[in-house]
Structures are given as C-alpha cells and as structure tokens.
Amino acid sequence: MRAVMQKSFGGPEVLEVVDTDRPSCLPGEVLVRVRACGVNPVDAVVRSGEYPLLGEPPFGVGWDVSGVVEEAGSGARFGVGDEVFGMPFFPRAANAYAEYVAAPSRQLARKPASLSHVEAAALPLAALTAWQGLVDRARIAPGDRVLILRSAGGVGHLAVQIAKAHGAHVTAVASAARHDFLRGLGADDLVDYRTADFTDTVRNMDVVFDSTAQGQRSLGVLRAGGVLVSILEDGDELATAAAARGVRLVVTSVEPDYASLERIAELADAGKIRPHIEATFDLVDAATAHLALDAGQVQGKLVLTVGQ
Structure with missing residues (x-):
C-alpha cells in the first residue's frame, strides 16, 4: 500500500509517499480501506518536532480516518463492507495518512449516513x-x-x-x-x-x-x-x-471514544453538525496540505483523499 512517512523532523517537505506493507488485523480489530483522512494542527507540530509525541522518526502522522472495512478480526464490532470513521490510537501512532489502517473496532463508529467520507474524516479528532x-x-x-x-x-x-x-x-x-x-x-x-x-x-x-x-x-x-x-x-x-x-x-486533551462518535454521528445525520472543508488534497500531496496548515489561516478543516 501507499503511505505517507517521514524520516526526520522538519517542514512539510519531510513528508514522503512510500510503498509499505499493508497492516495486519488482530482480534477485535478491523482493517479499514481509507477513503479520506483529516489533517489537524497536531499533525504539523508532531511532524516538525515541536511536539515530539511519537518520539524520533521514522513514523507516519495522522489520526482521522473514514473508510470501508476490508477485513474484520474475530470479535470485532464491524463486518466487511461497513463504513466507519474514527481517530484510532491517539496519542500513539495511527499512521492514518495511508491507504489502509488497522484499528481496534471500539475506537471507530459507523460513518454518518448523511456525510461523505471526506466530511466524516474531518470530524473525529x-x-x-x-x-x-x-x-x-x-x-x-x-x-x-x-x-x-x-x-x-x-x-x-x-x-x-x-x-x-x-x-x-x-x-x-x-x-x-x-x-x-x-x-x-x-x-x-x-x-x-x-x-x-x-x-x-x-x-x-x-x-x-x-x-x-x-x-x-x-x-x-x-x-x-x-x-x-x-x-x-x-x-x-x-x-x-x-x-x-x-x-x-x-x-482536556482528546482520546478515542466510539460512544461519543456515535452521538456526534447522530447530530450530523440530524443536520446539527457539519464540518466545513476548506480544501482537499490527494494523499500524494500531503506536504502541500501541511503547507496550507502551517500558514495558520485554515477555516474549518483540510482533508486528504485516498483512492477516490
């Protein structure tokens, strides 16, 4: 699969698209084929080393995902074909800027039916x-x-x-x-x-x-x-x-929480919450998205699209 990784701290230019192994699915986990991933300010400060949350590179940044379950481990709360969204593992690495993400199923929720994957990916964090x-x-x-x-x-x-x-x-x-x-x-x-x-x-x-x-x-x-x-x-x-x-x-910080995601999804489907997407970028243009993020004038959210 393709994924965005970095080998050193620095500006957006340290983000590079690499070919890497698809993650495996453990019991209680699902493998999500990512359709979109949200870009958040924390991604940029982790990338730069200003906030070395993940330790020393190499690593992949990003946490917000929306996509479709491709594989389900035993005991997982979702099945193949389910549309899900979430913020797995935060504050540990999720490597969400990728074509596939494996995550505990209880850190995900069903995608709001009224939202596209791009909109859903903008919500979790x-x-x-x-x-x-x-x-x-x-x-x-x-x-x-x-x-x-x-x-x-x-x-x-x-x-x-x-x-x-x-x-x-x-x-x-x-x-x-x-x-x-x-x-x-x-x-x-x-x-x-x-x-x-x-x-x-x-x-x-x-x-x-x-x-x-x-x-x-x-x-x-x-x-x-x-x-x-x-x-x-x-x-x-x-x-x-x-x-x-x-x-x-x-x-307060933030942590994965499927129950709250479900309530957020309900409000989205009731028309009471809708994320504003200022711009979308292809996965290979993650560095360009981070340039926009670093400029500090984003209204709402930026989102990477994956395999759209």
Whole structure:
C-alpha cells in the first residue's frame, strides 16, 4: 500500500509517499480501506518536532480516518463492507495518512449516513476534542452562555455547533471576515478580535472553551462557578488563579471514544453538525496540505483523499 512517512523532523517537505506493507488485523480489530483522512494542527507540530509525541522518526502522522472495512478480526464490532470513521490510537501512532489502517473496532463508529467520507474524516479528532471538553467535562446545559475562542478553526467551528446543539447561547471570537460563516453555524454573538478585546466586551460566561492558551485572560469573563475548558494549557499557576476566582478549570486533551462518535454521528445525520472543508488534497500531496496548515489561516478543516 501507499503511505505517507517521514524520516526526520522538519517542514512539510519531510513528508514522503512510500510503498509499505499493508497492516495486519488482530482480534477485535478491523482493517479499514481509507477513503479520506483529516489533517489537524497536531499533525504539523508532531511532524516538525515541536511536539515530539511519537518520539524520533521514522513514523507516519495522522489520526482521522473514514473508510470501508476490508477485513474484520474475530470479535470485532464491524463486518466487511461497513463504513466507519474514527481517530484510532491517539496519542500513539495511527499512521492514518495511508491507504489502509488497522484499528481496534471500539475506537471507530459507523460513518454518518448523511456525510461523505471526506466530511466524516474531518470530524473525529476535532469534534471529539470539542465534545469531551464541552459535553463530558464542562457539562453544558440549555441556556448556558458559552464563549468559544478561535471559533472558525477546525475544533472551534465544531465546538460552536456542538454547543448550539445542546441549547447554549454561543459567543464566538474570530476576525470579522469569519463572522458570516459563524452566524451560519448558529453563533449568537460575535467578537472581532482584531478590533476588540473579548475581555472588555464579554462578561458572565458559564463556559469558556479556549484553544488559544489564553486561560489567565479568560478567567475574567467567567461568572463565579463557571468553567474554563483549556486544551493547550496546564499547570499550578492557572489552577491557582481559577480557584481564587471560584472557577472550575478543566484541562482536556482528546482520546478515542466510539460512544461519543456515535452521538456526534447522530447530530450530523440530524443536520446539527457539519464540518466545513476548506480544501482537499490527494494523499500524494500531503506536504502541500501541511503547507496550507502551517500558514495558520485554515477555516474549518483540510482533508486528504485516498483512492477516490
């Protein structure tokens, strides 16, 4: 099979397409013929060595996949021909930029029927990050006032939709050029970070979802008893500051979770969540996709197509 690998840390140019053995399928696993794989910011920082999550190269990056089950190990929860999507193994290597991926079947879910493989591949890591932070940890409820920073990005634009699907009042922070896009996703109030500081314009939030490492600044816009969800920050200093303000700090990453993927799929099929795909690239053009990712202006998601 073809797969994207890297032999050293560096820029997008270190990504190369190689011919390698197709992975084998163990009991409880399925072999997925990949139709599309999502591209996420974590892929780029792992590739560059800024975040050496997988140790030293060689390795393959990527986690988000959508495809069709080609083989099923004994005891697997899917059969040959089933369409599935998921984020296997994170934070360990999944080697998802490839024509085939073997994964535990309980780390995958049935692909939403209403979405293409390209759309489904854009969901797992970003949607699970938002879901696990907002729903599982912050426990958002109808009527909650939720502030979402970097709201037009891969995680942020799905966080907006997940919060709205749970009945929240959403304030989204993004440049003015993104406001129409975010209104279309259901955002109630908008703040242009280029002309206004959200700490001056927003007050009494129940939840802040922060993917920008602005935890200390975000604390001031929360009501007493509110929740700060941070996906980039940790540490005693932030925890101490949150406690002093009577705010609950939730530091969250993301992990495979088929049950939450199933609920995300249900919302997608109900028309309440839809990923925005800014651009697609063929698997052999993974380096070009990473150039776009490194530029830092992606609205929504980038996706690699495989064997389309």
